[in-house]
Amino acid sequence: MSNVLAVLEQRDGAIRKVSHEVVTGARRLADALGGGASVDALVLAAGPVRGADQLGGVGADKVITLTNAAFGMYAPEGYARALADRVSTGAYGAVVFAASATGKDVAPRVAARLGRPLVQDITDVSVAGGAVIAIRPVYAGKALLTVRVAGSPAVLSLRPNVFTPVQRPRAGTQESAAVDGSPGRVVVKQIKAAPAGMLDVAEASIVVSGGRGLKDPANFKVLEELAAAFAGRAAVGASRAVVDAGWRPHADQVGQTGKTVSPTLYVAVGISGAIQHLAGMRTSKVIVAINKDKDAPIFKVADYGIVGDLFEVVPRLTEEIRKLHG
Amino acid sequence: MIPAAYQPPLPLDRLVLPVGAPGAGDRMDLDVLIVGAGPAGLACAIELAHLAQRERADLNIGVLEKAEALGEHSLSGAVVHPRAFRDLFPDLKDADFPFHAPVQKERVALLTSRWAFTLPTPPTMHNAGHYVASLCEIVRWLGERAAALGVNLFTGFPAASLLVEEGRVAGVRTAATGLDREGRSLANYMAPNDLIAGVTALAEGTRGSLSQAWLEWQGVTSENPQIFALGVKEIWETRRPLDTIVHTLGWPVPTDAFGGSFMYPLEPNLVALGLVVGLDYRDAALDVHALLQRMKRHPLFLQYLEGGAMVEWGAKTIPEGGYYAVPARRSGDGVVVLGDSAGFVDVPSLKGIHYAMQSGMFAARAIYAGLKEGDASAARLAEYDRLVNASFIMRDLYRTRNMRLAFKDGFYVGGLKAALMTLTGGRFPGGKIATESDATVARRITPGLRPGSVVTPDGRLTFSKVDAVFKSGNATRDTIPIHLVVGEDVPAEAAGFYARMCPAGVYEVAQGTLHVNAPNCVDCKATDVLGPRWTPREGGSGPKYKRM
């Protein structure tokens, strides 16, 4: 019987949302491994962690908090050692991380310590003939690589926003233990706030983009309001045409030849959809297009579209989004 | 509307600088500097290296290429005559050369909008013994050999100006990198470099800026002005295999324009096709890219393209003036002019690559002999002209000297004249047909016609210019300084003419005024012939052709 270890993340003493995805992925893997494999969810912290009790709902049999005064913030070497020790002493068939900034940093260290390969940033996982099979995007998402992991444990990190949390309630028994050890030579002194100002188009998880259909630079206000309605998660982008015309700064440009953005949600407003633009945003998870021309090429690529006057549609959309967040 | 009225002159003050002019960063000294890593430039470099190697001499040869990597700005049909390869590499066999299949079947057809009538292949167009090839692959192959021989290849470095001392060319200055649209330096700004050499070989390809500048500066003329055609080309992966090289005349080229199409199998299921139209077309609304899109719907092409995928797109001009447009001399103090820059292209056979390579080799021999004697004067380098004049290059061009020019009178009259010339081996009609430069040809404006796509592109068989430019691999930095010199007060008619002329969508008409999307430019040089002047820009800009 090989259990699955799901490595959780906490910040400021609370479980991060992405950990629900990690447990979900671990649960899926444990079910595929069969034989009653269980999911142990593990978090390293300085003390008790809020939200740990919710993880049973997405499939954790056990939630373990390992505490050490120096583990409040991420301590790369201390975490790596503690996790590797934990894995070596348990009978784990797989160890699952989030492919978050921290996850992508600690997972390779743990894997190297264990002498095991790491399959980083996967989008799907299954089991065949007792071996873990993982799928991950390569070549900037232009291809998918399927690999089989020989031996045990398989060390994996999951791409965020892919393993949507599913309620699969399990016991979620809470455990806590102190763990020894120094934090290590690499010390996180502080977490600064991200630089003030607008979210960068290339980093925002939601991008609202405008093209020539906006007709006038002043009309971009309509998009700014929509972006604001997403409570800090959205950036306003612009097609090359309007940047060339001087309506928007170059930093907002999407679909520049060669530049790619890959947000969770991309809303193209008044943009017809030339290949150049599409190549810049086609790896977005969900694309919404709003255009008054029903034959605009963008509708061929958009997941959802509204044909209509953007000056009517967008304010209405802003209203609905505000209601959601209100 | 006469395009020349709105076209600024060649900016000689930018293109010709005195040695020691301020503004350069580093200076490098070479024995031979070659501008352009196309077939002419690389053949010249290789031949020079071979000559030096034979005599165990040490020759410092540098080749400047504006594209980021070899081949990325090279585009041709192409069906290649192997003789220059054989001359340059006498120890290699045809099978060693970077060719695809030898030409087996060929066909010439006259098209109407629905039919294709096979014509007997004109004698000038017989391609037995020739090979289908990709110029990009040829250039990369030549480049590898040049590098192995110790030639210094500097890709990503365009030559922006000639450096001159009295009447002599002393070298070139490269373009600066890392400037924004307002001309301000960015973090990775690099100053221009001066490259000083005993001899500079200008192998810039079609409508080379430095070549034009040198000819004008030195007052070197030709009997006829050089004239050009614009070729727009696509490469397709096809479901149905092609085993024939095809040339067509007629539709969709209007009868008051000169042009035709080609379709060649690089591989049975990898087809290169394109449309070439002379830039002296009369209708101001003619749009070569749009005509190509329309042409693809003809059954002759559609049968191959249906269900396939376009993998590359590109465009380039071709010098078509032939024998009478070749400059009186192509050598001077410290300089020689090679290949397309000298006009060594034979239109009736659609050949230029082997002439380019051969001219490079002749230049190398003249340069080497001169350097050995420490003499790079015009008198010494004139040996290059003598070699070219006595060779098959000028012999071939002379035989077809009036053929293209005959078509100045239109398709039918031209066709008749051309047939007579073929039958009489060029003797009748004899004499020289005078021509005017493309920019001075008057264009017919159709009132009320707005510049736009003639065919609504479907994104599967037919493509808009914006989509096409993407397929050329063009990823030019959007904030790059504008490299095109636009005339003052360009009226809406001329702006509309430019918008149709440019295959890459650089020019647009918005509210009656000309809008310039300079980063779209794929360096075809049509603009330099008919409209705003083209100047060298930051290295690595422009298309990134892979197998064109």
Add this chain to the structure above:
Amino acid sequence: MKIAVCIKRVPDSETRVKIASDGKSLDEAGVKFILNPYDEFAVEEGLRLKEKAGTGEVVVIAVGPAAAQETIRTALAMGADRGVLLQSDRVPVDGLEVAKVLAAELKGAGFDLILFGKMAIDDYNHQVGPMVAELLELPCVTTVTHLEIAGGKGTAEREIEGGVEVVEFPLPAVLTTDKGLNEPRYPALKGIMAAKKKPLEIKPTAPGPGALEILSLTLPAERQAGKIVGEGSAAVAELVRLLREEAKVL
């Protein structure tokens, strides 16, 4: 300062991906290969640190086929002092095997800093740097966007979700670099000439098979045309519902 920069030869990001006939690898016909863009930040940073220190050397190391010599020459043209090619026709898909080969080369060489790009743009593995650090038992900070080194210690910044981590570490250390750390210099003409004469050592290497087996390399499903939800502002409510319940992005 003695600095090593580990680099990789990768296909250009504009490459149109074609699967080779074995169904497991990229068809390399006509593919243009370049120096991994993230490694450029590493090379640039190495050069700047050496220039600031006034003395030292920057050594670039690559694991790859013979053609990777060209990639090393690019880094030499930027200003690196010498190069080492750990030559292997096959670059293992298992990053740990690559890390073992590099660690063996780096061990005991006395580098103050070992720099990597955070990831390669072909495999997006994001792991070889920290794995090498573990094998060499050196401190490591990944995805560095800001760096200061003084008196045998370093301070780095790295982006995390919603913030920036400020990290301190002692030298010698391993760092992986991210976009924003610096603006890599273009190789100068003189640099390109000089690169030809700089030492480039080639050492044939045989990485282990590793514990990952490639089953297939496939193209993703074509993005399907979605649906037009409706016309005008009347369709907005339905759109929002779909985004919440079907697409789950809100």
